[in-house]
Amino acid sequence: MNSSLKKQHHILNPKKRFQFCNTLVPEWEKLSLPTEKDESYRKFPIGSLDWKELGFDPQKKRELEEIADSENLTEDHVTGLIEPILSLVKEYLPKDYFTYLSLMLSKEFKVVVCEDGITTKQITLVGDGPKFCVRIFYIPSGKFSQIVLKTESNHDSDSLHIQNVLDVFVIDKDSQVEILDEENFDEDLIQFRTVLLLSKENTSVKFHYFPFGGFRSKFLLHSHLLGKGAEVSVDGVSALGKRNLKDLDMEMHHHADHTTSKISYKSIVTDKSHHIFTGNLIIPPNLKKVVAHQESFNLSLNKKARAEANPKLEVLAEDVSCTHGATVGDIDEEQYFYLLSRGLSPEESKSLLVTAFYGETIHNIGFSDEIKHDLESSIHTILVGGK
Structure with missing residues (x-):
C-alpha cells in the first residue's frame, strides 16, 4: 500500500462502492435492528425512538442496484490502494446494525489520503432528513500525519433528525498519526456512529475525541492493533448539558506481540444529562509483551445528571500488563x-x-x-x- 499520491480528497467510484457493498449482503442479512436486550444497547433508549418522526424505516433493507461505470472520481494510483483497504474494512467491521446501515445507505464513500502534515476535513450535514456518511482515511507507510476532523449538524426545524456515520482510519506500517475528532451538533440530533482504527506494525496512533451537543448518541470505537509494535492511545472529553445522552463503547483488540494501548476518557455532566462509558480490552491467547490500560473519570455538576463507567477486560494471555480504573463523583x-x-x-x-x-x-x-x-x-x- 504505497504510492506517489497527488491529492488528498477523493470520492470512491460508485461501481466499486456497489461491488464492495454487495460482498457485505450475506452478513447484512443476518443482522437485525438492536433492542435494549442486546448488550451493546442495553443502556441506550432505542426502543423509545419514533422512526416515523425521524423519517425512515431502519428495518427496510435497501435493494442494491448495480451502478453503471461512471467517470472515475478516484485517480488511478488511489484506485490501486482501495482493494486492500476495503478488504481490511470488511474483515474487521463490527457486526453492528447501524454500522452496516451507514455503508448500505450512504450515497458515496469519501476517501482521504493523509500525507505528512495536517489534513483538515470539515463536514456539515444540513437538513431534516436522515443522513448517511462514510469516510475512509488512509495514512501511507512511513508518514507523520495530523488529522483535524470536524463534523457539524444543522437543520431547519425543531423536530428530531438522525444521522449514521462510519469513519475508518487505516494506518500503514511505520507511520504516526494524531487525530482530533470534534463534533458540534444541534439539540435535536440522534446519531449512530462507528470509528474503526486499523493500525499495522510499528505504528503510533493518538485519537482525541471531543463530542459536543446532540440529543441522543451511540458511539462505537473499535481499534485493532494488527502488527507488532503498534501503539494506540485514545482520550477525550464529553461535556453534556440539558437532556443530552451519550453512550460510548470503546474496544481495544490486540492481535500481535509487543503492542500497547491506552484509553483515558473523561466526562462532565450537568442539568439532566446522562453519560455512559464502556471500555473493553481484548487480548487473545498466546500473545506476548502486551501492555493495555484503560481509565474513565466522570464529574457530575448536578444531582439530576448521571455518569456511568463500565470497564471490561477479556485477557486470555499471560505475558501481559493490564490495568483499569474508573471514578464517578461530584466537585x-x-x-x-x-x-x-x-x-x-x-x-x-x-x-x-x-x-x-x-x-x-x-x-x-x-x-x-x-x-x-x-x-x-x-x-x-x-x-x-x-x-
Whole structure:
C-alpha cells in the first residue's frame, strides 16, 4: 500500500462502492435492528425512538442496484490502494446494525489520503432528513500525519433528525498519526456512529475525541492493533448539558506481540444529562509483551445528571500488563470551600475546578494553541456558561 499520491480528497467510484457493498449482503442479512436486550444497547433508549418522526424505516433493507461505470472520481494510483483497504474494512467491521446501515445507505464513500502534515476535513450535514456518511482515511507507510476532523449538524426545524456515520482510519506500517475528532451538533440530533482504527506494525496512533451537543448518541470505537509494535492511545472529553445522552463503547483488540494501548476518557455532566462509558480490552491467547490500560473519570455538576463507567477486560494471555480504573463523583467540597475562602465567587470556584478536571487532556494534544482554546471555550460554555 504505497504510492506517489497527488491529492488528498477523493470520492470512491460508485461501481466499486456497489461491488464492495454487495460482498457485505450475506452478513447484512443476518443482522437485525438492536433492542435494549442486546448488550451493546442495553443502556441506550432505542426502543423509545419514533422512526416515523425521524423519517425512515431502519428495518427496510435497501435493494442494491448495480451502478453503471461512471467517470472515475478516484485517480488511478488511489484506485490501486482501495482493494486492500476495503478488504481490511470488511474483515474487521463490527457486526453492528447501524454500522452496516451507514455503508448500505450512504450515497458515496469519501476517501482521504493523509500525507505528512495536517489534513483538515470539515463536514456539515444540513437538513431534516436522515443522513448517511462514510469516510475512509488512509495514512501511507512511513508518514507523520495530523488529522483535524470536524463534523457539524444543522437543520431547519425543531423536530428530531438522525444521522449514521462510519469513519475508518487505516494506518500503514511505520507511520504516526494524531487525530482530533470534534463534533458540534444541534439539540435535536440522534446519531449512530462507528470509528474503526486499523493500525499495522510499528505504528503510533493518538485519537482525541471531543463530542459536543446532540440529543441522543451511540458511539462505537473499535481499534485493532494488527502488527507488532503498534501503539494506540485514545482520550477525550464529553461535556453534556440539558437532556443530552451519550453512550460510548470503546474496544481495544490486540492481535500481535509487543503492542500497547491506552484509553483515558473523561466526562462532565450537568442539568439532566446522562453519560455512559464502556471500555473493553481484548487480548487473545498466546500473545506476548502486551501492555493495555484503560481509565474513565466522570464529574457530575448536578444531582439530576448521571455518569456511568463500565470497564471490561477479556485477557486470555499471560505475558501481559493490564490495568483499569474508573471514578464517578461530584466537585471536591474541600477544594471548593478552599477557593471560596480565598475570595473567589461560587461561579469562579466552580469554573476553576471544572477547568482543572478537563484541562490536562486538552493540554496534552499536539495541536495549535488556537485549537486548544476553541475546545476549552466549547466545554466551558456548555458547563458553566460563556466567559
